Amino acid sequence: MDPEKEIHELKQKIDQAKAMRYKAEARLEELQKQRQSLLDELAKLNVKPEDLDKEIGKISAEIKNLLKKAKDLLPENVGV
Incomplete structure (x- = not known):
């Protein structure tokens, strides 16, 4: 292969790698900002990241309980 052509191809690959690095x-940076935003939101809700699964389970159970209570308050003869 012609050395000049090989050098040109290497330069193109380097430029492409630089562009990929810049995008990455x-x-x-975007993901770090998003992560911090989520952590800030959790802090406002007084939920620690490590307790998130437990909190989701607690809220899901509360929703199910409230739905059951709402259904129990409806008269039996009301059709949906």
């Missing part, structure tokens, strides 16, 4: 760094 930008994406990483």
Whole structure:
């Protein structure tokens, strides 16, 4: 292969790698901001990230309980 052509191809690959790196760094920064935003929102709700699954389970159970109570309050002869 012609050395000049090989050098040109290597430069193109380097430029492409630089562009990919820039995109990856930008994406990483975006994801870090999103993560911090979610952590801030959890802090406002007084929920620790490690307790999130437990909190979701608790809220799901509460929703089921409230739905059952609402159904129990409806008269039997009301059709849906």
